[in-house]
Amino acid sequence: xxxxxxxxxxxxxxxxxxxxxxxxxxxxxxxxxxxxxxxxxxxxxxxxxxxxxxxxxxxxxxxxxxxxxxxxxxxxxxxxxxxxxxxxxxxxxxxxxxxxxxxxxxxxxxxxxxxxxxxxxxxxxxxxxxxxxxxxxxxxxxxxxxxxxxxxxxxxxxxxxxxxxxxxxxxxxxxxxxxxxxxxxxxxxxxxxxxxxxxxxxxxxxxxxxxxxxxxxxxxxxxxxxxxxxxxxxxxxxxxxxxxxxxxxxxxxxxxxxxxxxxxxxxxxxxxxxxxxxxxxxxxxxxxxxxxxxxxxxxxxxxxxxxxxxxxxxxxxxxxxxxxxxxxxxxxxxxxxxxxxxxxxxxxxxxxxxxxxxxxxxxxxxxxxxxxxxxxxxxxxxxxxxxxxxxxxxxxxxxxxxxxxxxxxxxxxxxxxxxxx
Amino acid sequence: xxxxxxxxxxxxxxxxxxxxxxxxxxxxxxxxxxxxxxxxxxxxxxxxxxxxxxxxxxxxxxxxxxxxxxxxxxxxxxxxxxxxxxxxxxxxxxxxxxxxxxxxxxxxxxxxxxxxxxxxxxxxxxxxxxxxxxxxxxxxxxxxxxxxxxxxxxxxxxxxxxxxxxxxxxxxxxxxxxxxxxxxxxxxxxxxxxxxxxxxxxxxxxxxxxxxxxxxxxxxxxxxxxxxxxxxxxxxxxxxxxxxxxxxxxxxxxxxxxxxxxxxxxxxxxxxxxxxxxxxxxxxxxxxxxxxxxxxxxxxxxxxxxxxxxxxxxxxxxxxxxxxxxxxxxxxxxxxx
Numbered sequence: 147x148x149x150x151x152x153x154x155x156x157x158x159x160x161x162x163x164x165x166x167x168x169x170x171x172x173x174x175x176x177x178x179x180x181x182x183x184x185x186x187x188x189x190x191x192x193x194x195x196x197x198x199x200x201x202x203x204x205x206x207x208x209x210x211x212x213x214x215x216x217x218x219x220x221x222x223x224x225x226x227x228x229x230x231x232x233x234x235x236x237x238x239x240x241x242x243x244x245x246x247x248x249x250x251x252x253x254x255x256x257x258x259x260x261x262x263x264x265x266x267x268x269x270x271x272x273x274x275x276x277x278x279x280x281x282x283x284x285x286x287x288x289x290x291x292x293x294x295x296x297x298x299x300x301x302x303x304x305x306x307x308x309x310x311x312x313x314x315x316x317x318x319x320x321x322x323x324x325x326x327x328x329x330x331x332x333x334x335x336x337x338x339x340x341x342x343x344x345x346x347x348x349x350x351x352x353x354x355x356x357x358x359x360x361x362x363x364x365x366x367x368x369x370x371x372x373x374x375x376x377x378x379x380x381x382x383x384x385x386x387x388x389x390x391x392x393x394x395x396x397x398x399x400x401x402x403x404x405x406x407x408x409x410x411x412x413x414x415x416x417x418x419x420x421x422x423x424x425x426x427x428x429x430x431x432x433x434x435x436x437x438x439x440x441x442x443x444x445x446x447x448x449x450x451x452x453x454x455x456x457x458x459x460x461x462x463x464x465x466x467x468x469x470x471x472x473x474x475x476x477x478x479x480x481x482x483x484x485x486x487x488x489x490x491x492x493x494x495x496x497x498x499x500x501x502x503x504x505x506x507x508x509x510x511x512x513x514x515x516x517x518x519x520x521x522x523x524x525x526x527x528x529x530x531x532x533x534x535x536x537x538x539x540x541x542x543x544x545x546x547x548x549x550x551x552x553x554x555x556x557x558x559x560x561x562x563x564x565x566x567x
Numbered sequence: 568x569x570x571x572x573x574x575x576x577x578x579x580x581x582x583x584x585x586x587x588x589x590x591x592x593x594x595x596x597x598x599x600x601x602x603x604x605x606x607x608x609x610x611x612x613x614x615x616x617x618x619x620x621x622x623x624x625x626x627x628x629x630x631x632x633x634x635x636x637x638x639x640x641x642x643x644x645x646x647x648x649x650x651x652x653x654x655x656x657x658x659x660x661x662x663x664x665x666x667x668x669x670x671x672x673x674x675x676x677x678x679x680x681x682x683x684x685x686x687x688x689x690x691x692x693x694x695x696x697x698x699x700x701x702x703x704x705x706x707x708x709x710x711x712x713x714x715x716x717x718x719x720x721x722x723x724x725x726x727x728x729x730x731x732x733x734x735x736x737x738x739x740x741x742x743x744x745x746x747x748x749x750x751x752x753x754x755x756x757x758x759x760x761x762x763x764x765x766x767x768x769x770x771x772x773x774x775x776x777x778x779x780x781x782x783x784x785x786x787x788x789x790x791x792x793x794x795x796x797x798x799x800x801x802x803x804x805x806x807x808x809x810x811x812x813x814x815x816x817x818x819x820x821x822x823x824x825x826x827x828x829x830x831x832x833x834x835x836x837x838x839x840x841x842x843x844x845x846x847x848x849x850x851x852x853x854x855x856x857x858x859x860x861x862x863x864x865x866x867x868x869x870x871x872x873x874x875x876x877x878x879x880x881x882x883x884x885x886x887x888x889x890x891x892x893x894x895x896x897x898x899x900x901x902x903x904x
Binding site: 179181183207209211213217219221223257259263265302304306311313364366370371372413415418428430471473481483566 | 595596597620621625626628630642644645646648649650651652672673674675676
């Protein structure tokens with residue numbers, strides 16, 4: 147069992163106690179619909195053929211839905227997860243290869259149904275993530291531990307009775323992320339002395355605040371297929387990260403990023419597959435395309451090579467996913483999800499380096515192919531068997547991997563039990 | 568040694584119970600099917616309605632799957648928008664028993680409900696079910712039977728079929744079974760030999776609606792299963808009974824008893840009712856008392872339907888009139904107020 151620090155454990159325990167009390171109320175009383183999921187999986191991951199130690203993933207999700215009136219719902223939620231096995235899906239988008247991680251989320255959501263199919267939703271969320279980069283480290287001292295709190299407002303208008311039923315949704319979010327244990331060396335007293343009193347990079351360089359607006363549209367086609375388009379614009383500001391100058395110094399200007407993310411989603415039901423009537427499968431196929439562009443005013447100065455790169459964090463990325471869901475109804479119930487994903491990221495200004503660290507004239511790019519399989523077989527007593535396997539293959543033109551791995555092959559295998567109420 | 572054996576048996580039993588098939592589950596969304604309320608419907612077009620709690624999508628899937636039905640009516644899959652947190656969709660049912668399943672788009676949560684389309688018309692009308700099944704029932708030709716055990720005859724169209732399996736259950740038992748989400752094959756099937764493409768078995772009927780479900784031995788595909796609905800009504804030559812719905816919500820059971828009993832008959836009226844909306848219906852005795860037989864041999868008992876709690880459309884009344892060893896019963900479908 148991981149050693150969870152008190153600062154994180156106590157709030158999570160309190161929230162769990164509150165929600166557990168809610169679950170003790172008989173279902174049906176005062177419009178309470180208790181939802182509870184718990185999953186425990188054991189397995190291992192392999193990176194470039196090297197096996198990791200056998201470990202496990204554990205997750206708990208409690209969502210008691212309070213139907214206060216026919217039009218008003220209150221939905222508190224506690225979600226906690228421990229990740230001992232990093233999956234191939236977690237590694238996409240240059241996810242860090244932490245040894246272990248745990249996160250705890252508490253949220254309070256309100257849904258208000260107004261007339262004419264208009265729904266207003268607003269919620270407050272608090273998330274804390276703890277990471278361990280080595281087995282001997284302490285959870286509370288994780289360098290990349292972070293806490294995130296946010297407010298979210300959303301308005302959704304439905305047109306269910308139109309010839310083509312559709313929904314319009316618009317939202318605004320504000321969230322703030324703090325890394326309590328991370329401080330740049332240059333931002334310390336010692337660092338500032340070294341720099342001769344010049345403005346340093348800042349101390350809490352990872353902390354940021356974000357404002358986000360979103361819009362989405364989905365519709366149900368005559369064929370029964372569902373199509374959805376969404377767009378998210380995010381502005382992030384780093385109050386303690388100073389801008390790098392072409393000479394390697396820092397200004398008092400702060401880093402600010404602007405990200406655009408758009409996605410297209412299509413979901414189709416396919417005809418049943420039947421084999422002599424003894425085996426019947428109901429398949430469905432999804433296609434998801436995502437495009438994103440992130441722009442930042444932050445630059446980078448490579449001191450050993452004396453190379454300055456403006457707009458260092460500007461990049462575009464694309465992702466194409468093909469989730470295929472197969473539901474076996476005979477001779478027994480089984481749900482299989484098989485997904486192929488391709489993710490590609492290319493930096494606008496940042497160039498690739500060779501194995502010795504010399505810069506090339508190629509823009510840094512990375513492509514990741516992933517194959518993910520998930521199986522679930524329901525048993526009795528609200529239990530189901532869960533198993534998953536994932537394989538990710540990342541290839542990049544960045545050959546300088548002294549501090550960060552850009553090209554790798556990763557495999558993960560997990561199996562366990564899931565309980566749902 | 569004994570303790571080890573007991574623990575071993577318990578372990579095996581626990582494993583077997585765990586491996587019993589259950590409903591699909593998953594995700595943080597929950598779906599409830601509120602309508603149709605009754606498991607027995609008589610109209611082909613029904614409205615499926617329900618609620619979705621904590622939805623992550625704006626749509627759900629509805630699947631109408633014949634449990635025992637026509638081969639050319641394949642499972643029907645529909646995508647239904649969620650309005651507020653409710654969904655509603657008019658669907659057309661095939662004759663026979665259908666399973667309605669509502670699920671999230673990613674199929675992480677689903678809930679099922681069995682529906683029996685008893686007749687496309689009002690009242691009790693025999694249906695041609697199991698068209699693709701190799702098993703065909705030939706007797707009794709009628710839907711109603713006055714004999715128990717009932718002699719059931721049939722033939723098979725597949726000459727290689729040597730043995731059939733069958734199970735006989737009362738309709739209320741079927742509803743109770745499905746409410747526990749137990750699969751039909753979990754019932755105990757009895758075997759009948761097929762000789763020269765024909766078979767015969769004796770079905771011990773109980774008063775009310777009986778379902779005789781037969782399938783080729785070892786095959787549980789819905790398309791291969793054949794169903795025979797037999798309404799059994801006990802019949803004594805000395806007692807007659809009929810039921811009718813009168814004005815002011817009165818249900819009258821009346822008939823003649825002749826010289827059966829000492830001028831009195833016991834009239835018992837059972838009704839298929841629900842304790843609460845959405846709960847499992849059960850046959851409840853709403854009245855059981857003696858009725859005087861008049862000089863002409865007739866008797867009559869009136870029941871105020873307003874006093875019967877839990878009645879629903881397409882429910883039914885089972886009237887049983889007995890006097891000594893003589894007993895006659897009659898089933899009357901309730902078509903609503």
